[in-house]
Structure formats: C-alpha cells, structure tokens
Amino acid sequence: GAGVSQSPSNKVTEKGKDVELRCDPISGHTALYWYRQSLGQGLEFLIYFQGNSAPDKSGLPSDRFSAERTGGSVSTLTIQRTQQEDSAVYLCASSFSLGQGDNEQFFGPGTRLTVL
Amino acid sequence: GDSVTQMEGPVTLSEEAFLTINCTYTATGYPSLFWYVQYPGEGLQLLLKATKADDKGSNKGFEATYRKETTSFHLEKGSVQVSDSAVYFCALSDLASGTYKYIFGTGTRLKVLA
Numbered sequence: 001g002a003g004v005s006q007s008p009s010n011k012v013t014e015k016g017k018d019v020e021l022r023c024d025p026i027s028g029h030t031a032l033y034w035y036r037q038s039l040g041q042g043l044e045f046l047i048y049f050q051g052n053s054a055p056d057k058s059g060l061p062s063d064r065f066s067a068e069r070t071g072g073s074v075s076t077l078t079i080q081r082t083q084q085e086d087s088a089v090y091l092c093a094s095s096f097s098l099g100q101g102d103n104e105q106f107f108g109p110g111t112r113l114t115v116l
Numbered sequence: 117g118d119s120v121t122q123m124e125g126p127v128t129l130s131e132e133a134f135l136t137i138n139c140t141y142t143a144t145g146y147p148s149l150f151w152y153v154q155y156p157g158e159g160l161q162l163l164l165k166a167t168k169a170d171d172k173g174s175n176k177g178f179e180a181t182y183r184k185e186t187t188s189f190h191l192e193k194g195s196v197q198v199s200d201s202a203v204y205f206c207a208l209s210d211l212a213s214g215t216y217k218y219i220f221g222t223g224t225r226l227k228v229l230a
Contacts, residue, residue: 103148
C-alpha cells in the first residue's frame with residue numbers, strides 16, 4: 001500500500017515569501033504529525049492532529065507557522081514570511097488512532113525547504 | 117519533561133565489528149521506545165521497537181532491550197555491514213503523559229568501512 005507522501009520534495013524560496021507544504025497520510029491513519037529536521041536542532045516536533053483537530057501545537061516555533069487538516073486526511077503546513085532559519089527538512093508522519101497499538105509512526109520522505 | 121539522550125557520533129567501525137549505540141531516556145510514564153534509521157538520501161524508517169519493560173525489539177540483526185531500571189534502550193548489532201552506514205535515531209512516545217509526539221535523540225551517524 002501507499003506510504004506517507006509529501007510535496008513538494010524540494011522548495012527554494014526567497015526570504016519573506018509564504019510557503020505551503022503538503023502531507024498525504026496513510027489511508028486509515030487518523031493521527032498526523034509534523035516534525036522539522038535541521039542541522040544543529042535534530043528532529044523537532046511541530047504539531048499533532050487527531051482527525052481534523054490539533055490538540056498539541058506546542059512545537060510550532062512562531063506564529064508564522066500554522067497547519068490545518070481537512071477531511072481527516074491531507075494536511076498543509078504553512079510558513080508565512082519565511083526566514084533563513086526556517087531552512088530545514090519538514091517531515092510528516094501518520095499513525096493509527098491512539099489506543100490502537102503502540103503509536104508507531106510512519107514517516108514521509110520529507111520536504112527540503114531552502115530560504116535564500 | 118520527557119527527553120532522550122543518545123551517544124554522540126560519528127561512529128566509525130570496520131565491517132563485521134560489534135556495534136553499540138547508547139540511548140537513555142527520562143519519561144513521566146511508561147513510554148514506548150523506538151529506533152529509527154535514516155539511510156543516505158532516504159526518509160526515516162522504523163528499525164525496531166519495544167513497548168514495555170524487558171521487551172526486546174529486533175530486526176535486520178539489530179537488537180535493543182527496554183531496561184526500565186536503567187532507563188535505557190541501547191542498540192546493538194553483532195556484525196555490522198557497509199550497508200548499515202546511516203544515521204540512527206532513538207525515540208520515545210509517552211502516551212501515559214498525554215504526549216503522543218515522538219521525542220527524538222540527536223541521532224548517531226554510523227559509518228562502516230569495508
């Protein structure tokens with residue numbers, strides 16, 4: 001079956017522009033997560049969705065970052081007024097609903113964002 | 117809060133050498149523990165996992181045992197291959213604390229020489 005997909009795979013943008021990153025989770029997975037992987041910071045949690053609601057947004061680094069999920073499936077991470085420190089690989093993961101299993105998460109290939 | 121401490125890399129070994137990558141954790145509840153691997157140019161893949169104390173996860177010759185008394189989940193392999201060269205991440209998920217996110221270690225880069 002299809003895994004987690006993300007688009008675009010690479011994005012180069014200019015400082016100050018807005019970007020949208022997309023994640024398509026595994027069918028049937030109700031939980032969805034965004035992480036950021038950057039040099040010097042490792043893998044950081046950004047936000048978690050259960051269905052369409054986001055009970056944990058604690059990892060979003062600033063109010064320039066937002067995310068939404070519609071229909072309990074596709075999610076979009078939006079970064080407004082991008083800064084150079086936003087350059088990183090943005091990873092999406094999905095898992096079955098909590099209470100089912102051990103919360104094993106399945107990761108997408110990531111979107112590499114470069115802010116010039 | 118919850119945290120994962122992983123040994124610093126890079127680790128460079130000769131083929132067929134024994135591998136240990138240390139991982140210790142702090143958690144408020146009883147977390148599930150995971151090792152993920154990231155091969156060059158690829159995404160994160162689950163290597164193995166353990167959900168309760170004394171569980172042993174194993175896959176592809178790698179093993180890790182969930183040690184509650186030492187709060188550790190060290191990754192071991194008896195004989196590494198060049199193809200094992202990758203970055204290895206230890207992670208926990210502490211559902212009992214209501215934190216469904218993964219907490220990752222900093223990653224350990226392994227390089228295996230032929």
